[in-house]
Amino acid sequence: xxxxxxxxxxxxxxxxxxxxxxxxxxxxxxxxxxxxxxxxxxxxxxxxxxxxxxxxxxxxxxxxxxxxxxxxxxxxxxxxxxxxxxxxxxxxxxxxxxxxxxxxxxxxxxxxxxxxxxxxxxxxxxxxxxxxxxxxxxxxxxxxxxxxxxxxxxxxxxxxxxxxxxxxxxxxxxxxxxxxxxxxxxxxxxxxxxxxxxxxxxxxxxxxxxxxxxxxxxxxxxxxxxxxxxxxxxxxxxxxxxxxxxxxxxxx
Amino acid sequence: xxxxxxxxxxxxxxxxxxxxxxxxxxxxxxxxxxxxxxxxxxxxxxxxxxxxxxxxxxxxxxxxxxxxxxxxxxxxxxxxxxxxxxxxxxxxxxxxxxxxxxxxxxxxxxxxxxxxxxxxxxxxxxxxxxxxxxxxxxxxxxxxxxxxxxxxxxxxxxxxxxxxxxxxxxxxxxxxxxxxxxxxxxxxxxxxxxxxxxxxxxxxxxxxxxxxxxxxxxxxxxxxxxxxxxxxxxxxxxxxxxxxxxxxxxxxxxxxxxxxxxxxxxxxxxxxxxxxxx
Numbered sequence: 001x002x003x004x005x006x007x008x009x010x011x012x013x014x015x016x017x018x019x020x021x022x023x024x025x026x027x028x029x030x031x032x033x034x035x036x037x038x039x040x041x042x043x044x045x046x047x048x049x050x051x052x053x054x055x056x057x058x059x060x061x062x063x064x065x066x067x068x069x070x071x072x073x074x075x076x077x078x079x080x081x082x083x084x085x086x087x088x089x090x091x092x093x094x095x096x097x098x099x100x101x102x103x104x105x106x107x108x109x110x111x112x113x114x115x116x117x118x119x120x121x122x123x124x125x126x127x128x129x130x131x132x133x134x135x136x137x138x139x140x141x142x143x144x145x146x147x148x149x150x151x152x153x154x155x156x157x158x159x160x161x162x163x164x165x166x167x168x169x170x171x172x173x174x175x176x177x178x179x180x181x182x183x184x185x186x187x188x189x190x191x192x193x194x195x196x197x198x199x200x201x202x203x204x205x206x207x208x209x210x211x212x213x214x215x216x217x218x219x220x221x222x223x224x225x226x227x228x229x230x231x232x233x234x235x236x237x238x239x240x241x242x243x244x245x246x247x248x249x250x251x252x
Numbered sequence: 253x254x255x256x257x258x259x260x261x262x263x264x265x266x267x268x269x270x271x272x273x274x275x276x277x278x279x280x281x282x283x284x285x286x287x288x289x290x291x292x293x294x295x296x297x298x299x300x301x302x303x304x305x306x307x308x309x310x311x312x313x314x315x316x317x318x319x320x321x322x323x324x325x326x327x328x329x330x331x332x333x334x335x336x337x338x339x340x341x342x343x344x345x346x347x348x349x350x351x352x353x354x355x356x357x358x359x360x361x362x363x364x365x366x367x368x369x370x371x372x373x374x375x376x377x378x379x380x381x382x383x384x385x386x387x388x389x390x391x392x393x394x395x396x397x398x399x400x401x402x403x404x405x406x407x408x409x410x411x412x413x414x415x416x417x418x419x420x421x422x423x424x425x426x427x428x429x430x431x432x433x434x435x436x437x438x439x440x441x442x443x444x445x446x447x448x449x450x451x452x453x454x455x456x457x458x459x460x461x462x463x464x465x466x467x468x469x470x471x472x473x474x475x476x477x478x479x480x481x482x483x484x485x486x487x488x489x490x491x492x493x494x495x496x497x498x499x500x501x502x503x504x505x506x507x508x509x510x511x512x513x514x515x516x517x518x519x520x521x522x523x524x525x526x527x528x529x530x
Contacts, residue, residue: 013528073527077370080524092370100368105294114290117283118369146297 001089003170003201004052004075009084010225011070015040044070046225047084054090054169057202059216059233061209061240066222068205072096072172075203090169090201093119097174099159104148108139108158111147115162129165136191137161157184164191170201189214209237209252270513273520276372283371287379291354292386306387307394310346314339321459330461332491336402339395340490341458341483344417347388348424348479349449355380355428356445359436363530373523374516377432381424404491412489412496419505420482426511433519436530456480457487478504 045067052058060068073079074086076094101118102111112133116126126133134143137157139150147155173192189211196202196215206212212219212233219236221229221243229239241251277284296302314335321327322334329337355377359366362376435441455477457465462484465473474481474497481504485496 078367078527094369097368101365103290103294105297106290110290110293114286117286118365118371120371123282123286 001054002051003054003056003089004050004203005085005087006048006050006074007085007087009045009048009074009081009086010043011045011067011074011079012082013042013044015042043225045074045081048225048227049084050220050227050230052201052203054201055199056218057196057204057216059204059206059212059219060222061206061212061219061237062222062228063244065224067225068222069096069174070225071222072174072203072205075170076172088170091120092170092172093163093166093168094172095160095163095174096172098163099155102147102155102159105146107146108134108143108150112143112158112162115159116166119163119166120168121166126162133158133161133165136164136187153181153184160188164188164195168200170203171195172203172205174205175207212237270516270520273372273374273516277374280372280375284375284379284382287375288382288386291379291383295383303390306390310339310342310391311394313342313346317342317459327460328464330463330487330492332487333402336398336404336491337461337487338459339398340487341456343388343391343395344420344483344486345453345456345458345479346391347384348420349453350387351381351384351424351428352431352449353445354384356431356435357442359432359526360439360442360530366530367527373526374429374519377428378425381421381428384424385421399490405493407493409489409493409495413486415505416482416485416489416496416501419478419501419508422508422512423478423482423504426508426513426515429515429519430511433515433522433526436522436526452477452479457484461487474500475503478507 048067048071060071062068070079072094073096074081075088076092076096099115101115103114106114112130113123113126117123134140137154137160139154139158142150142154147158150158171192192202192204192215202215204212204215216233219231219233220227221236221240223243228243229236238251292303296305299305301308317338318334321338322329327334358376358380359373366373366376431441455473456479462470462473462480474484481497481500485501488494488496
Protein backbone atom coordinates (compact mmCIF):
# COMPACT_ATOMS: atom_id res chain seq x y z
CA UNK A 1 0.00 0.00 0.00
CA UNK A 2 1.22 3.47 -0.85
CA UNK A 3 1.14 5.32 2.44
CA UNK A 4 2.53 8.62 1.14
CA UNK A 5 1.94 10.06 -2.31
CA UNK A 6 3.33 13.37 -3.52
CA UNK A 7 1.90 14.48 -6.82
CA UNK A 8 3.65 17.45 -8.38
CA UNK A 9 4.22 19.20 -5.07
CA UNK A 10 5.64 22.70 -5.06
CA UNK A 11 6.14 24.92 -2.06
CA UNK A 12 6.64 28.62 -2.50
CA UNK A 13 7.74 31.01 0.19
CA UNK A 14 7.40 34.74 -0.13
CA UNK A 15 10.53 36.22 1.33
CA UNK A 16 8.76 39.40 2.37
CA UNK A 17 6.30 37.27 4.29
CA UNK A 18 8.97 35.76 6.46
CA UNK A 19 8.92 38.73 8.82
CA UNK A 20 5.82 40.20 10.36
CA UNK A 21 3.81 42.43 8.14
CA UNK A 22 2.34 45.72 9.14
CA UNK A 23 -0.60 47.65 7.80
CA UNK A 24 1.62 50.43 6.55
CA UNK A 25 3.80 48.15 4.42
CA UNK A 26 0.82 46.50 2.78
CA UNK A 27 -0.87 49.83 2.30
CA UNK A 28 2.23 51.16 0.56
CA UNK A 29 2.41 48.04 -1.58
CA UNK A 30 -1.08 48.77 -2.89
CA UNK A 31 0.14 52.02 -4.37
CA UNK A 32 3.47 50.87 -5.72
CA UNK A 33 3.29 49.84 -9.37
CA UNK A 34 5.19 46.58 -9.08
CA UNK A 35 2.93 45.22 -6.36
CA UNK A 36 3.51 41.55 -7.05
CA UNK A 37 7.18 41.36 -7.87
CA UNK A 38 8.40 37.84 -8.33
CA UNK A 39 11.91 38.47 -7.04
CA UNK A 40 10.85 37.91 -3.47
CA UNK A 41 9.46 34.47 -4.25
CA UNK A 42 11.40 31.37 -3.46
CA UNK A 43 10.54 27.78 -4.30
CA UNK A 44 11.76 25.41 -1.61
CA UNK A 45 10.32 22.45 -3.53
CA UNK A 46 9.58 22.26 -7.25
CA UNK A 47 7.22 19.71 -8.78
CA UNK A 48 8.23 16.84 -6.58
CA UNK A 49 6.43 13.56 -7.22
CA UNK A 50 7.18 10.43 -5.26
CA UNK A 51 5.58 7.52 -3.48
CA UNK A 52 6.46 5.74 -0.26
CA UNK A 53 5.22 2.26 0.61
CA UNK A 54 3.87 1.39 4.04
CA UNK A 55 6.60 -0.09 6.20
CA UNK A 56 9.44 1.46 4.20
CA UNK A 57 12.26 3.41 5.80
CA UNK A 58 13.13 6.20 3.41
CA UNK A 59 15.95 8.70 3.71
CA UNK A 60 16.25 12.18 2.25
CA UNK A 61 19.71 13.63 1.80
CA UNK A 62 21.02 16.80 0.20
CA UNK A 63 22.89 19.94 1.08
CA UNK A 64 21.42 22.75 3.15
CA UNK A 65 18.55 24.49 1.39
CA UNK A 66 17.80 21.54 -0.88
CA UNK A 67 14.26 21.26 0.49
CA UNK A 68 14.58 18.33 2.92
CA UNK A 69 13.13 20.10 5.90
CA UNK A 70 10.36 21.68 3.87
CA UNK A 71 9.42 18.22 2.68
CA UNK A 72 9.20 16.95 6.24
CA UNK A 73 7.14 19.97 7.27
CA UNK A 74 4.73 19.27 4.42
CA UNK A 75 4.36 15.65 5.50
CA UNK A 76 3.83 16.79 9.08
CA UNK A 77 1.07 19.19 7.91
CA UNK A 78 2.89 22.12 9.47
CA UNK A 79 2.99 23.91 6.12
CA UNK A 80 0.76 23.46 3.08
CA UNK A 81 1.83 22.87 -0.49
CA UNK A 82 1.44 25.81 -2.83
CA UNK A 83 0.69 23.50 -5.76
CA UNK A 84 0.12 19.79 -6.10
CA UNK A 85 -1.55 17.07 -4.16
CA UNK A 86 -0.20 15.36 -1.08
CA UNK A 87 -1.84 12.29 0.40
CA UNK A 88 -0.86 10.56 3.61
CA UNK A 89 -2.90 7.48 4.53
CA UNK A 90 -2.47 7.36 8.27
CA UNK A 91 -1.38 9.27 11.29
CA UNK A 92 1.89 11.14 11.33
CA UNK A 93 4.19 12.06 14.19
CA UNK A 94 7.37 13.99 13.85
CA UNK A 95 10.63 14.02 15.70
CA UNK A 96 11.35 17.53 14.46
CA UNK A 97 12.98 19.56 17.23
CA UNK A 98 11.66 17.37 20.00
CA UNK A 99 10.53 19.20 23.08
CA UNK A 100 9.30 22.18 21.09
CA UNK A 101 5.96 21.90 22.84
CA UNK A 102 7.43 22.02 26.33
CA UNK A 103 6.53 24.88 28.58
CA UNK A 104 9.47 25.95 30.80
CA UNK A 105 7.31 26.69 33.86
CA UNK A 106 5.65 23.27 33.93
CA UNK A 107 7.19 20.18 35.49
CA UNK A 108 8.55 17.28 33.49
CA UNK A 109 5.46 15.25 34.36
CA UNK A 110 3.04 17.99 33.27
CA UNK A 111 5.00 18.49 30.07
CA UNK A 112 4.95 14.80 29.19
CA UNK A 113 1.15 14.89 29.21
CA UNK A 114 0.92 18.21 27.39
CA UNK A 115 3.50 17.33 24.75
CA UNK A 116 1.95 13.90 24.25
CA UNK A 117 -1.40 15.56 23.66
CA UNK A 118 0.06 18.11 21.24
CA UNK A 119 1.57 15.19 19.32
CA UNK A 120 -1.88 13.59 19.13
CA UNK A 121 -1.69 10.99 21.92
CA UNK A 122 -4.63 10.24 24.16
CA UNK A 123 -4.16 10.93 27.85
CA UNK A 124 -4.95 7.35 28.77
CA UNK A 125 -2.24 6.29 26.33
CA UNK A 126 0.32 8.65 27.89
CA UNK A 127 -0.62 7.42 31.36
CA UNK A 128 -0.10 3.82 30.29
CA UNK A 129 3.33 4.57 28.81
CA UNK A 130 4.40 7.15 31.37
CA UNK A 131 6.84 4.98 33.33
CA UNK A 132 8.53 3.71 30.20
CA UNK A 133 8.87 7.27 28.86
CA UNK A 134 10.50 8.49 32.06
CA UNK A 135 12.77 5.47 32.19
CA UNK A 136 13.84 5.96 28.58
CA UNK A 137 14.64 9.63 29.24
CA UNK A 138 16.61 8.68 32.40
CA UNK A 139 15.24 11.53 34.47
CA UNK A 140 13.21 9.73 37.14
CA UNK A 141 14.57 11.99 39.89
CA UNK A 142 13.66 15.23 38.16
CA UNK A 143 10.24 14.39 36.75
CA UNK A 144 8.50 16.79 39.16
CA UNK A 145 10.93 19.66 38.57
CA UNK A 146 9.98 22.51 36.21
CA UNK A 147 11.75 21.90 32.92
CA UNK A 148 13.28 25.38 32.99
CA UNK A 149 15.69 23.91 35.55
CA UNK A 150 16.64 21.05 33.19
CA UNK A 151 19.92 20.90 31.35
CA UNK A 152 19.55 21.02 27.58
CA UNK A 153 20.42 17.33 27.43
CA UNK A 154 17.65 16.37 29.86
CA UNK A 155 15.23 18.55 27.91
CA UNK A 156 15.94 16.81 24.63
CA UNK A 157 15.97 13.34 26.19
CA UNK A 158 12.51 13.85 27.64
CA UNK A 159 11.22 15.29 24.37
CA UNK A 160 12.56 12.36 22.40
CA UNK A 161 11.25 9.87 24.93
CA UNK A 162 7.67 11.16 24.59
CA UNK A 163 7.88 11.19 20.81
CA UNK A 164 9.45 7.73 20.72
CA UNK A 165 6.42 6.20 22.39
CA UNK A 166 3.75 7.55 20.08
CA UNK A 167 2.43 4.92 17.74
CA UNK A 168 1.90 6.70 14.43
CA UNK A 169 1.70 5.09 11.01
CA UNK A 170 4.43 7.40 9.76
CA UNK A 171 7.33 8.69 11.83
CA UNK A 172 9.25 11.71 10.55
CA UNK A 173 12.78 12.05 11.88
CA UNK A 174 14.83 15.19 11.32
CA UNK A 175 18.37 15.36 12.66
CA UNK A 176 17.28 14.63 16.23
CA UNK A 177 20.15 12.26 16.52
CA UNK A 178 22.55 15.19 16.42
CA UNK A 179 21.60 15.99 20.02
CA UNK A 180 22.39 14.29 23.27
CA UNK A 181 25.54 12.35 24.12
CA UNK A 182 26.81 9.37 22.16
CA UNK A 183 25.14 6.75 24.37
CA UNK A 184 21.75 8.47 24.11
CA UNK A 185 22.18 8.88 20.36
CA UNK A 186 22.70 5.17 19.87
CA UNK A 187 19.75 4.49 22.14
CA UNK A 188 17.57 6.73 19.94
CA UNK A 189 18.79 5.03 16.79
CA UNK A 190 18.04 1.67 18.37
CA UNK A 191 14.52 2.80 19.26
CA UNK A 192 13.91 3.99 15.69
CA UNK A 193 15.14 0.63 14.37
CA UNK A 194 12.78 -1.11 16.77
CA UNK A 195 9.86 0.95 15.46
CA UNK A 196 10.93 0.24 11.89
CA UNK A 197 11.00 -3.49 12.40
CA UNK A 198 7.56 -3.29 14.01
CA UNK A 199 6.29 -2.13 10.61
CA UNK A 200 6.21 1.63 11.05
CA UNK A 201 6.94 3.78 8.01
CA UNK A 202 9.93 6.01 8.64
CA UNK A 203 10.98 9.14 6.80
CA UNK A 204 14.47 10.15 7.81
CA UNK A 205 16.30 13.35 7.04
CA UNK A 206 19.92 13.58 7.98
CA UNK A 207 23.44 14.68 7.13
CA UNK A 208 24.74 11.65 8.98
CA UNK A 209 25.31 9.19 6.14
CA UNK A 210 26.22 6.35 8.48
CA UNK A 211 22.83 6.64 10.15
CA UNK A 212 21.08 6.92 6.78
CA UNK A 213 22.81 3.75 5.59
CA UNK A 214 21.95 1.96 8.81
CA UNK A 215 18.24 2.92 8.84
CA UNK A 216 17.04 3.37 5.29
CA UNK A 217 16.23 0.95 2.52
CA UNK A 218 15.75 3.67 -0.07
CA UNK A 219 17.22 7.14 -0.36
CA UNK A 220 16.24 10.29 -2.24
CA UNK A 221 18.78 12.96 -3.10
CA UNK A 222 17.31 16.47 -3.18
CA UNK A 223 18.94 19.38 -4.91
CA UNK A 224 17.44 22.87 -5.06
CA UNK A 225 13.95 21.56 -4.51
CA UNK A 226 14.15 18.78 -7.11
CA UNK A 227 14.55 15.05 -6.68
CA UNK A 228 17.98 14.53 -8.22
CA UNK A 229 18.34 10.81 -7.62
CA UNK A 230 16.57 7.91 -6.02
CA UNK A 231 17.58 4.38 -5.20
CA UNK A 232 19.63 2.14 -2.94
CA UNK A 233 21.47 4.03 -0.14
CA UNK A 234 25.00 3.17 -1.37
CA UNK A 235 24.54 4.50 -4.88
CA UNK A 236 22.62 7.63 -3.98
CA UNK A 237 25.00 8.54 -1.19
CA UNK A 238 27.96 8.09 -3.54
CA UNK A 239 26.25 10.25 -6.12
CA UNK A 240 25.77 12.90 -3.46
CA UNK A 241 29.44 12.75 -2.54
CA UNK A 242 30.40 12.96 -6.21
CA UNK A 243 28.24 16.07 -6.59
CA UNK A 244 29.93 17.57 -3.56
CA UNK A 245 33.33 16.72 -5.04
CA UNK A 246 34.37 14.79 -1.93
CA UNK A 247 37.33 12.47 -2.31
CA UNK A 248 36.70 8.83 -1.31
CA UNK A 249 38.93 9.14 1.80
CA UNK A 250 36.79 12.03 3.13
CA UNK A 251 33.57 10.05 2.86
CA UNK A 252 31.84 8.59 5.92
CA UNK B 253 2.23 -3.12 15.46
CA UNK B 254 -0.72 -2.29 17.63
CA UNK B 255 -2.67 0.69 16.37
CA UNK B 256 -5.08 2.36 18.73
CA UNK B 257 -7.07 3.96 15.91
CA UNK B 258 -8.21 2.80 12.50
CA UNK B 259 -6.13 4.10 9.65
CA UNK B 260 -7.62 7.47 8.65
CA UNK B 261 -7.17 8.84 5.17
CA UNK B 262 -5.57 12.23 5.52
CA UNK B 263 -5.73 14.06 2.26
CA UNK B 264 -3.53 17.00 3.01
CA UNK B 265 -5.57 19.34 0.94
CA UNK B 266 -7.52 22.38 1.83
CA UNK B 267 -11.11 21.66 2.67
CA UNK B 268 -13.36 24.49 3.73
CA UNK B 269 -16.08 22.57 5.50
CA UNK B 270 -16.69 24.04 8.94
CA UNK B 271 -18.30 20.81 10.09
CA UNK B 272 -15.14 18.90 9.23
CA UNK B 273 -13.07 21.45 11.13
CA UNK B 274 -15.37 21.26 14.13
CA UNK B 275 -15.11 17.47 14.12
CA UNK B 276 -11.33 17.67 14.13
CA UNK B 277 -11.49 20.17 16.97
CA UNK B 278 -13.68 17.74 18.91
CA UNK B 279 -11.07 15.01 18.44
CA UNK B 280 -8.54 17.37 20.04
CA UNK B 281 -10.69 18.25 23.05
CA UNK B 282 -8.14 16.74 25.45
CA UNK B 283 -5.48 19.01 24.06
CA UNK B 284 -7.80 22.02 24.44
CA UNK B 285 -8.33 21.15 28.09
CA UNK B 286 -4.61 20.56 28.76
CA UNK B 287 -3.68 23.87 27.14
CA UNK B 288 -6.32 25.60 29.28
CA UNK B 289 -4.83 24.06 32.42
CA UNK B 290 -1.37 25.05 31.23
CA UNK B 291 -2.55 28.64 30.76
CA UNK B 292 -3.92 28.75 34.31
CA UNK B 293 -1.02 26.92 35.95
CA UNK B 294 1.56 29.10 34.24
CA UNK B 295 -0.30 32.29 35.07
CA UNK B 296 -0.35 31.57 38.81
CA UNK B 297 2.89 29.67 39.22
CA UNK B 298 5.38 31.24 41.62
CA UNK B 299 2.73 33.70 42.85
CA UNK B 300 1.95 33.81 46.56
CA UNK B 301 -1.80 34.29 46.13
CA UNK B 302 -2.21 31.77 43.31
CA UNK B 303 -5.72 31.44 41.94
CA UNK B 304 -6.93 34.03 44.49
CA UNK B 305 -5.70 36.59 41.94
CA UNK B 306 -8.81 35.81 39.93
CA UNK B 307 -10.83 37.31 42.81
CA UNK B 308 -8.40 40.02 43.89
CA UNK B 309 -8.29 41.73 40.50
CA UNK B 310 -11.99 42.52 40.03
CA UNK B 311 -12.44 43.05 43.78
CA UNK B 312 -9.77 45.74 43.97
CA UNK B 313 -11.14 47.50 40.90
CA UNK B 314 -14.57 47.38 42.50
CA UNK B 315 -13.23 49.06 45.67
CA UNK B 316 -11.50 51.81 43.70
CA UNK B 317 -14.58 52.41 41.55
CA UNK B 318 -16.80 52.57 44.62
CA UNK B 319 -14.59 55.14 46.35
CA UNK B 320 -14.05 57.42 43.36
CA UNK B 321 -17.14 57.05 41.21
CA UNK B 322 -19.79 56.46 43.87
CA UNK B 323 -18.57 58.31 46.97
CA UNK B 324 -16.69 61.17 45.32
CA UNK B 325 -18.27 61.59 41.87
CA UNK B 326 -21.70 60.44 43.05
CA UNK B 327 -22.50 58.43 39.94
CA UNK B 328 -25.99 56.98 40.23
CA UNK B 329 -26.48 53.22 40.14
CA UNK B 330 -30.24 52.69 39.69
CA UNK B 331 -30.67 52.44 43.46
CA UNK B 332 -28.42 49.39 43.77
CA UNK B 333 -25.50 49.49 46.25
CA UNK B 334 -22.55 50.57 44.08
CA UNK B 335 -20.15 47.74 45.06
CA UNK B 336 -22.72 45.19 43.86
CA UNK B 337 -23.62 47.31 40.88
CA UNK B 338 -20.05 47.61 39.63
CA UNK B 339 -18.90 44.09 40.56
CA UNK B 340 -21.79 42.54 38.61
CA UNK B 341 -20.52 44.29 35.49
CA UNK B 342 -16.79 44.06 36.19
CA UNK B 343 -16.79 40.27 36.43
CA UNK B 344 -18.16 39.56 32.95
CA UNK B 345 -16.22 42.50 31.55
CA UNK B 346 -12.94 41.11 32.89
CA UNK B 347 -13.80 37.73 31.42
CA UNK B 348 -14.17 39.47 28.07
CA UNK B 349 -11.10 41.69 28.27
CA UNK B 350 -8.82 38.97 29.71
CA UNK B 351 -9.94 36.58 26.98
CA UNK B 352 -9.12 39.06 24.24
CA UNK B 353 -5.82 40.19 25.68
CA UNK B 354 -4.57 36.61 26.02
CA UNK B 355 -6.25 35.06 22.96
CA UNK B 356 -5.37 37.67 20.36
CA UNK B 357 -1.56 37.50 20.67
CA UNK B 358 -1.69 33.76 21.51
CA UNK B 359 -0.74 32.44 18.06
CA UNK B 360 2.35 34.62 17.97
CA UNK B 361 3.23 33.69 21.54
CA UNK B 362 3.02 30.01 20.60
CA UNK B 363 4.84 30.29 17.29
CA UNK B 364 7.49 27.84 18.52
CA UNK B 365 4.86 25.08 18.62
CA UNK B 366 3.00 26.16 15.49
CA UNK B 367 6.13 25.90 13.36
CA UNK B 368 7.02 22.46 14.71
CA UNK B 369 3.90 20.37 15.23
CA UNK B 370 0.54 20.08 13.53
CA UNK B 371 -2.74 20.30 15.45
CA UNK B 372 -5.85 22.39 14.81
CA UNK B 373 -4.57 25.85 15.64
CA UNK B 374 -7.83 27.16 17.05
CA UNK B 375 -7.21 25.27 20.30
CA UNK B 376 -4.65 27.97 21.16
CA UNK B 377 -6.93 31.04 21.24
CA UNK B 378 -9.80 28.89 22.52
CA UNK B 379 -7.75 27.74 25.49
CA UNK B 380 -7.08 31.39 26.37
CA UNK B 381 -10.83 32.04 26.40
CA UNK B 382 -11.51 28.92 28.46
CA UNK B 383 -8.87 29.90 31.02
CA UNK B 384 -10.48 33.32 31.38
CA UNK B 385 -13.85 31.60 31.76
CA UNK B 386 -12.49 29.54 34.66
CA UNK B 387 -11.18 32.73 36.30
CA UNK B 388 -14.63 34.24 35.79
CA UNK B 389 -16.34 31.32 37.50
CA UNK B 390 -13.95 31.48 40.47
CA UNK B 391 -14.49 35.23 40.87
CA UNK B 392 -18.25 34.67 40.66
CA UNK B 393 -18.12 32.67 43.88
CA UNK B 394 -16.99 35.81 45.68
CA UNK B 395 -19.89 37.66 44.06
CA UNK B 396 -22.37 35.23 45.55
CA UNK B 397 -20.98 36.05 49.01
CA UNK B 398 -21.37 39.74 48.24
CA UNK B 399 -24.99 39.18 47.22
CA UNK B 400 -25.72 37.37 50.48
CA UNK B 401 -24.05 40.15 52.47
CA UNK B 402 -26.22 42.76 50.74
CA UNK B 403 -29.29 40.54 51.11
CA UNK B 404 -30.18 40.52 47.40
CA UNK B 405 -33.32 38.38 47.15
CA UNK B 406 -32.96 35.41 44.82
CA UNK B 407 -35.46 35.22 41.97
CA UNK B 408 -36.22 33.05 38.95
CA UNK B 409 -34.85 35.84 36.78
CA UNK B 410 -31.39 34.67 37.85
CA UNK B 411 -31.80 31.85 35.33
CA UNK B 412 -31.43 34.40 32.53
CA UNK B 413 -27.76 34.49 33.45
CA UNK B 414 -27.24 31.14 31.68
CA UNK B 415 -28.26 32.24 28.16
CA UNK B 416 -26.45 35.54 28.68
CA UNK B 417 -23.21 33.73 29.56
CA UNK B 418 -23.69 31.55 26.48
CA UNK B 419 -24.07 34.61 24.27
CA UNK B 420 -21.04 36.26 25.82
CA UNK B 421 -18.92 33.13 25.27
CA UNK B 422 -19.98 33.01 21.61
CA UNK B 423 -19.20 36.69 21.13
CA UNK B 424 -15.81 36.33 22.84
CA UNK B 425 -14.88 33.20 20.86
CA UNK B 426 -15.87 34.90 17.59
CA UNK B 427 -13.78 37.97 18.34
CA UNK B 428 -10.83 35.85 19.49
CA UNK B 429 -10.78 33.64 16.38
CA UNK B 430 -11.12 36.58 14.01
CA UNK B 431 -8.56 38.82 15.66
CA UNK B 432 -5.98 36.21 16.65
CA UNK B 433 -5.71 35.12 13.01
CA UNK B 434 -5.66 38.72 11.83
CA UNK B 435 -2.84 39.49 14.29
CA UNK B 436 -0.62 36.90 12.63
CA UNK B 437 -0.83 38.97 9.45
CA UNK B 438 -0.76 42.39 11.05
CA UNK B 439 1.09 42.80 14.29
CA UNK B 440 -0.44 46.28 14.57
CA UNK B 441 -3.37 44.71 16.39
CA UNK B 442 -1.22 43.94 19.38
CA UNK B 443 -0.41 47.60 19.94
CA UNK B 444 -3.94 48.80 19.33
CA UNK B 445 -5.57 46.23 21.58
CA UNK B 446 -5.04 47.74 25.07
CA UNK B 447 -6.37 51.10 23.87
CA UNK B 448 -9.40 49.56 22.17
CA UNK B 449 -10.25 47.48 25.23
CA UNK B 450 -10.06 50.57 27.44
CA UNK B 451 -12.30 52.62 25.14
CA UNK B 452 -14.69 49.69 24.83
CA UNK B 453 -14.98 49.55 28.61
CA UNK B 454 -16.11 53.18 28.72
CA UNK B 455 -18.75 52.73 26.03
CA UNK B 456 -20.17 49.76 27.96
CA UNK B 457 -22.34 50.26 31.08
CA UNK B 458 -19.84 49.18 33.73
CA UNK B 459 -19.05 52.30 35.78
CA UNK B 460 -22.48 53.81 35.12
CA UNK B 461 -26.00 52.48 34.50
CA UNK B 462 -27.26 52.25 30.91
CA UNK B 463 -30.11 54.54 32.00
CA UNK B 464 -27.78 57.58 31.91
CA UNK B 465 -27.51 57.25 28.12
CA UNK B 466 -30.03 59.68 26.56
CA UNK B 467 -33.17 57.95 25.30
CA UNK B 468 -32.68 58.88 21.62
CA UNK B 469 -29.16 57.40 21.58
CA UNK B 470 -30.04 54.22 23.39
CA UNK B 471 -31.01 52.22 20.29
CA UNK B 472 -27.56 52.81 18.83
CA UNK B 473 -25.87 52.33 22.17
CA UNK B 474 -27.23 48.81 22.55
CA UNK B 475 -27.33 47.69 18.91
CA UNK B 476 -23.79 48.68 17.99
CA UNK B 477 -22.20 47.18 21.09
CA UNK B 478 -23.30 43.63 21.94
CA UNK B 479 -21.32 43.88 25.20
CA UNK B 480 -23.64 46.70 26.35
CA UNK B 481 -26.69 44.49 25.93
CA UNK B 482 -24.89 41.59 27.62
CA UNK B 483 -23.66 43.55 30.67
CA UNK B 484 -27.01 45.30 31.05
CA UNK B 485 -28.68 41.90 30.86
CA UNK B 486 -26.55 40.51 33.71
CA UNK B 487 -27.45 43.48 35.92
CA UNK B 488 -31.16 43.20 35.27
CA UNK B 489 -31.26 39.45 35.86
CA UNK B 490 -29.05 39.39 38.97
CA UNK B 491 -29.62 42.68 40.77
CA UNK B 492 -32.96 44.02 39.55
CA UNK B 493 -34.92 40.75 39.41
CA UNK B 494 -36.24 41.47 35.93
CA UNK B 495 -35.63 39.94 32.50
CA UNK B 496 -33.09 41.45 30.12
CA UNK B 497 -34.25 43.58 27.19
CA UNK B 498 -35.15 40.79 24.76
CA UNK B 499 -34.69 42.71 21.51
CA UNK B 500 -31.16 43.88 22.17
CA UNK B 501 -30.08 40.57 23.67
CA UNK B 502 -31.41 38.61 20.69
CA UNK B 503 -29.59 41.00 18.38
CA UNK B 504 -26.41 40.41 20.37
CA UNK B 505 -27.00 36.66 20.11
CA UNK B 506 -27.45 36.86 16.33
CA UNK B 507 -24.33 39.01 15.94
CA UNK B 508 -22.35 36.58 18.13
CA UNK B 509 -23.41 33.52 16.11
CA UNK B 510 -22.49 35.22 12.85
CA UNK B 511 -19.19 36.32 14.33
CA UNK B 512 -18.31 32.77 15.40
CA UNK B 513 -19.09 31.38 11.95
CA UNK B 514 -17.26 34.15 10.10
CA UNK B 515 -14.36 34.12 12.58
CA UNK B 516 -13.91 30.36 12.37
CA UNK B 517 -14.08 30.41 8.58
CA UNK B 518 -11.52 33.22 8.38
CA UNK B 519 -9.27 31.51 10.94
CA UNK B 520 -9.26 28.18 9.12
CA UNK B 521 -8.72 29.93 5.83
CA UNK B 522 -5.59 31.65 7.11
CA UNK B 523 -4.46 28.70 9.21
CA UNK B 524 -2.58 27.00 6.39
CA UNK B 525 -0.27 29.99 6.17
CA UNK B 526 0.34 30.49 9.89
CA UNK B 527 3.54 28.45 9.98
CA UNK B 528 4.88 30.37 6.96
CA UNK B 529 4.24 33.79 8.44
CA UNK B 530 4.30 33.65 12.21
